[in-house]
Amino acid sequence: MALGLALALVVALGIGLWPGSLKADDRAQVVAQRQADMTRMAAAMRVIGRFLKNEGATVAEVGASAVVIRTVATKMTTTLFPEGTAVGVGDSAAKPEIWSQWDVFSQYAADLTAAASRLSAVTGAGNPGALRAPIVVVVRSCSACHESFRQGKP
Amino acid sequence: MTGGAGRTPLGLGRWRAVSALAVSLFLSLAMMSGAGKLLAGSRVPSQAERVARGQYLFDAAGCFGCHTDEARGGQRLAGGRALTTPFGIFYPPNITPDPIYGIGSWSDAAFIRALRHGVRADGSSLFPAFPYTSYTLMDDGDILDLKAYLMTQKPVAQPNRPHELKDPFGWRVLMPAWNLMYLDVGPLDTNPHQSAQWNRGQYLVRALGHCGECHTPRDWAGGLDKRRMLAGNPGGDGVDASPNLTPDIETGLGRWSEADLSLFLEMGLKPNGDVVGGTMAEVVRNTTSQLTLADRKAIVAYLRSLPPLISTLPIASRGNAHR
Structure with a gap:
């Protein structure tokens, strides 16, 4: 655990993402990267939506989507949300409360990671009927974070 | 009782006629007053x-x-x-x-x-x-x-x-x-030209769900602009703008399918993969996700029947899914 934290610190420092240390251009770049990752996650969620609506998405595609969501979720508290990238930086919709309530935000990120892992595991069994419940948990994890920490997009 | 033998047949007939009229009148009044449900087989709820x-x-x-x-x-x-x-x-x-x-x-x-x-x-x-x-x-x-x-x-x-x-x-x-x-004092009238599902949807949207309170623009005094009911409100919930819920193709929900709308009301997932946020996330969590499937479908049926109105607000299903 301690080794992991140390490595994360070194990585963060190495790419210049230590909270408060970013220059304006870097902050805009982080926001752009965050948007790109979030758009990847939205594309994965769209596949899940197509599955729920019986619009042709397969269990395997839902599984691949779960992996994408988990991958992005694990970056939330490391590289995607450095301090200084709130509303006002580029096209950011991140509320400042993310950093004043970092524990809450981190818990949401952990919840989403766990939910996506669970969904990925369930898709491995290949049973379409078993997917709805873990999908609901994934969507609610996203929604809980958006409810508290995203601005300007109902 | 004097002379009763001579009057009984006629008197009984009158009594029966009056009784039948009274019962008929009672049943009519009861049906109009809602007690008809009880007489038709329902009972007073516990x-x-x-x-x-x-x-x-x-x-x-x-x-x-x-x-x-x-x-x-x-x-x-x-x-x-x-x-x-x-x-x-x-x-x-x-x-x-x-x-x-x-x-x-x-x-x-x-x-x-x-x-x-x-x-x-x-x-x-x-x-x-x-x-x-x-x-x-x-x-x-x-x-x-x-x-x-x-x-x-x-x-x-x-x-x-x-x-x-x-x-x-x-x-x-x-x-x-x-x-x-x-204030247009209620209750809401049933529209006899629409289906029971549509009327239920109207009741859920306009009365219980009070969707228009956020999704309809307000004037200087805070009154709803009823000509633009559910056409979106820049002021929204006081924090975020509330989008156009009418089925306008370009600026409303016209491109959302019934399944899109139903899934959104159930869990907040939009057709572009974005997930609801802000106050509407709370509405989905506490309200629309708690409704029966039949009630969610009724809401969808009602929303899709609205006259399409053009809005200048951002469209819910377009643009960057996340920022």
């Missing part, structure tokens, strides 16, 4: 059933979200979080059954009057931050079932926080005039 109905109505009407300061750990229904509006800050009151600080001492008539006419138990006017302009459309039975449920909640002796409003918007004495301009 208190437990009324409370259960009231709980469903409580969710459908979204009472929890405004009357509980959830984010700050407030006690259930003991008074809500600050509602920031152009007119100042409203603090939704305590609606627990506490007899002093809540609504525990309110009569049924007082509760109906509050929702139907926007008048408190003490006779003073409510402000329309409490959406009585929508709840007025509820029928009496639903209002009383809602009250039955509220009376089962834990009483909390917590005083209400005074609103912080700009003059003259904080002057309650002006509210009767405001009501003359903007």
